[in-house]
Amino acid sequence: MSDVHITHIGGPTALIEVGEWRLLTDPTFDPPGRRYSFGLGTSSHKTAGPAMAASSLPPIDAVLLTHDHHGDNLDDSGRGLLPSAKVVITTVAGARRLGGRTRGLKPWAATKLEAPGQPTLEITATPARHGPPLSRALTGDVIGFALTWKGQRHGALWISGDTVLYEGVRRVADRIQIGTALLHLGGVRFPITGPIRYTMTARDAVELCRVLRPQTAIPIHYEGWHHFQQGRHTMEREFARAPEDIRSRIHWLPVGVTTVLTA
Template structure:
């Protein structure tokens, strides 16, 4: 994607730099080692720390927060960063909990406007963070489709924490996607057995066959105990799918890179 620079900080946390804008997804900056309670008997330990600390990050124009209630998407250090960002955009329920945030429901749209920079249109996309009927337990989550003038091949899409279901497939019919940041990891917990709470590598392949992005960047696959599919599993799945296998682009943890 032209003029976009990405820095993968760890887990779902990515710095997106485009045309002078600095956008941060799902801030997670705590040190490793601690166990976090995710509710309903589920918990997980953070295994690795961020590649860049919050203090080293620099100014942030907006935080794109897929959800605020799980520590692998917003931990304590990430929460402390929110007041320093120009804008926080998240779920409608999350905005009520956080205060001073813009809340969106699926297919709502908001804009970032600043003199001297192109406006960025941000559309919330559907997520379901678990099996059918799990939303009252797992809570609201959204993804984000980002559009601005000059995009040649479509939007930058952040899937958010979600399984593959009809709401996510709807994105393929409504959004032309150039670059997709896919939250993977095949999340599961001992207490709920085989149930999954994020996409698996096979799900990513199936979604890409419908979505047809030019580039796929996997995130949210490392650094936590409850992530059960790491890079090797994702690479294997894409390698076995020659029709979409060439789409995957892996970002190093740390200094930013052009995803094209």
């Protein structure tokens, strides 16, 4: 049970397969072209669609939803598939809004997925802050997820969620050994709020890899929207300046193609 199959579908959306478990992160399946409001006068156009349609997904055991209140992490099509998942795991506030088979977790709380013949997956919520200090009241609650199961060789599979680099994220290294990290990047900014960033940049990713020391770091949440300020080419230039020990850990997944990794 050391192998994990990951398909980056686009934006923050990835299909994660562990044994017979099928997990989906932050489902976004709307076509491009629409403008979405994110509140407080911020908005953005979606410029690229998903690499696969929601209708082509296998049955989903759990949706790992870092937050439910922004359209670039949960759009209309993604919201429509939530009832078909066996469980949705998200923030406490998000669970209250969504209802149904939703489990809400506070940072460092955990829940388990269990089924006969399958490895037990423990899912721990990790801290995230979707903006600068004191912004939580405006940007809302966000969490990341650390997935552990018996047979992992390098450590947990961690999904950062939409977050800036701050002490709460750094503390993940103190509490969990990370094998594979899916990092939400893009350096999100909006014209109306000027230089303020709402997600990590490539430079932040390099610093975080220095702290976490993951076996593999995978950039996601960097393409397909106007408010993503750092696309792949920009980030590659920044990564090229990082020490070799960090560069060797960063792997780009081809969008829409299933990649097998050793967890």
